[in-house]
Amino acid sequence: xKLIGKAVKYxxxxxxxxxxxxxxxxxxxxxxxxxxxMEGIDPSFIEKSKDSIxxxxxNFGCGSSREQAPISLKYSGTKAIVAKSFARIFYRxxxxxxxxxxxxxxLWDIVKDGDQxxxxxxxxxxxxxxxxxxxxxxxxxxFILELIEIGGLLNKLRRMKV
Amino acid sequence: xxxxxxxxxxxxxxxxEVIPGEIIEANIDCAMVNEIxxxxxxxxxxxxxxxxxxxxxxxxMVLDHTIPAASIEAAELHKIMREFAREQKIKYFYDVGRGxxxxxxxxxxxxxxxxxxxxxxxxxxxxxxxxxxxxTGIGSTEMTAVFMTGRLWFKVPKVMEIKVNGNFRKFVxxxxxxxxxxxxxxxxxxxxxxxxFKGPTIExxxxxxxxxxxxxxxxxxxxxxxxxxxxxxxxxLKDRINEPFFIAKSDQDAEYERSLELYxxxxxxxxxxxxxxxNVKPVSEVEGVELDQVFIGSCTNGRMExxxxxxxxxxxxxVNERTRLLIIPASQEVFLDALREGLIETxxxxxxxxxxxxxxxxxxxxxxxxxxxxxxxxxxNRNFIGRMGSTKSKVYLASPATAAASAIKGRITDxxxxxxx
Numbered sequence: 001x002k003l004i005g006k007a008v009k010y011x012x013x014x015x016x017x018x019x020x021x022x023x024x025x026x027x028x029x030x031x032x033x034x035x036x037x038m039e040g041i042d043p044s045f046i047e048k049s050k051d052s053i054x055x056x057x058x059n060f061g062c063g064s065s066r067e068q069a070p071i072s073l074k075y076s077g078t079k080a081i082v083a084k085s086f087a088r089i090f091y092r093x094x095x096x097x098x099x100x101x102x103x104x105x106x107l108w109d110i111v112k113d114g115d116q117x118x119x120x121x122x123x124x125x126x127x128x129x130x131x132x133x134x135x136x137x138x139x140x141x142x143f144i145l146e147l148i149e150i151g152g153l154l155n156k157l158r159r160m161k162v
Numbered sequence: 163x164x165x166x167x168x169x170x171x172x173x174x175x176x177x178x179e180v181i182p183g184e185i186i187e188a189n190i191d192c193a194m195v196n197e198i199x200x201x202x203x204x205x206x207x208x209x210x211x212x213x214x215x216x217x218x219x220x221x222x223m224v225l226d227h228t229i230p231a232a233s234i235e236a237a238e239l240h241k242i243m244r245e246f247a248r249e250q251k252i253k254y255f256y257d258v259g260r261g262x263x264x265x266x267x268x269x270x271x272x273x274x275x276x277x278x279x280x281x282x283x284x285x286x287x288x289x290x291x292x293x294x295x296x297x298t299g300i301g302s303t304e305m306t307a308v309f310m311t312g313r314l315w316f317k318v319p320k321v322m323e324i325k326v327n328g329n330f331r332k333f334v335x336x337x338x339x340x341x342x343x344x345x346x347x348x349x350x351x352x353x354x355x356x357x358x359f360k361g362p363t364i365e366x367x368x369x370x371x372x373x374x375x376x377x378x379x380x381x382x383x384x385x386x387x388x389x390x391x392x393x394x395x396x397x398x399l400k401d402r403i404n405e406p407f408f409i410a411k412s413d414q415d416a417e418y419e420r421s422l423e424l425y426x427x428x429x430x431x432x433x434x435x436x437x438x439x440x441n442v443k444p445v446s447e448v449e450g451v452e453l454d455q456v457f458i459g460s461c462t463n464g465r466m467e468x469x470x471x472x473x474x475x476x477x478x479x480x481v482n483e484r485t486r487l488l489i490i491p492a493s494q495e496v497f498l499d500a501l502r503e504g505l506i507e508t509x510x511x512x513x514x515x516x517x518x519x520x521x522x523x524x525x526x527x528x529x530x531x532x533x534x535x536x537x538x539x540x541x542x543n544r545n546f547i548g549r550m551g552s553t554k555s556k557v558y559l560a561s562p563a564t565a566a567a568s569a570i571k572g573r574i575t576d577x578x579x580x581x582x583x
Contacts, residue, residue, distance in 0.1 A: 013349055013438065015546045017526075017544070017547075017548060017549050018546065018548075021548055022549070023526055023531075025198040025227065025525075025527065026198070026233060026238075026239060027235065028201065028205075028235075028238070040546075040547060040553060041547065058350055059349060059350035059353065059383065062349060062350065063285065063380075063544060064284075064285050064525075065199065065282075065283055065284055065285040065287075065299040065300060066198065066199065067202060067283075067301040067303060068198075068202075085350065085353060087350070087383055088383070088385055089285055089300065089301060092301060092304065093301035093303070096301060097303060152303065153303050153304065153306075153307060154206055154210065157307060158210055
């Protein structure tokens, strides 16, 4: 499974209040949530979110367990997130809703905002198509890859159901 | 040679032993949702065509994030929760005025037992480690799986032990201890890890204090914080739980990824400065920062001992005219106890506003939302940009003692050297 998108870069410790501020927790429509994605730290994100790949530093998604955080990113058009590391609840939530997340130490330094990136989710290879540099993310374990390929945990539960 | 988390998880997975890194499927003893995460779980539950929850006695549903409803949107979320609880005959549904902040009532009402594996669709679910349970926050979709099956996969975490020695000085609290730990570990220093708190200071600490430090384990990225069961735990639970439970304790030679040893005798009151929980300094270094608002409450510091400490300092004093003081007891039970003890009267006479139990103020949803340029000192757990309101407001985190002294002075004040004018 290969993905191509435009890099949008952030630093370390991007927390869930930055991704979707608490005051929007009353919204139930994912499309409405997406209009406020990253508003807590970067109100211009939604102008560049379509077909984006977020490239971030350490501990992306720390804070709350609100699944609205990865949901808002997914519906804003974000195709994947590559971070040096993720906070654990966000990591599980993203995978469960079918938003690919890759851990990669080396990408941040070889990417500028707006670069075209290509991710190979199976192998973990990441190519910067703008400057022809490439790096290797930690490949996803098979059971996580499977969840992402079928579109998340709900689809898995749907298939398991008798 | 197993630690407490490994023992609890191996029991829940039906295995003799588990090792860190191993993926297990565990039986869930209790699952908790609130209205801002639960409405998604309910939506997915119906989308999947599920008919009945796995166990209506083991699901706890709580309205706490915005209560009473502050908008039509919030009221709609309450309605979704209420109707689901009725339809599924959920035994423990805490409506407005019946419970309070979920993490407080999960322990107070005896829904969590030592040795349990508990999940909650809220990151501060890690609070219940205070009574020797393994508890952790999950998302709404995973909670749908739990509602349907009563099971969930976990990666057995590596565990760090934190040994704490010594006695706190007057007006230095478990909150200050945790802020010290946050300073040492950093906001991702325990990512994916379990934190076990032990040592003489922890043995002397009340359940309320243990709840404060376990509650904040997530703020250094931890999956769970935990304290082994002892006499204090059993005393606390005596009138709250009447079922048998599993008392897990780490073996003497249990293995840990890392050990940290701390001494609190000389620990000063600490404050976490904007905009990160690990940006911790002694209160004395930031004394004098002017405050527009002080907030005492939340799942971190809204219990009786927190309110008593605040009242001890506030009694006979007035909140500074440039500052407003908001106090929110963590539950209806705490509110009633505080009323009976006369604490509420002390607060009102000091010029504080006392509001009903809710999470609203802590996450900037309602009650005490901050305007641009405002500065708040709060006993809560997060000070991210915009956490309590405007992205141009600032939040300092501290103990209830520091909060009370600071409210009287109208600026950040060290409670250990505080004198009323």
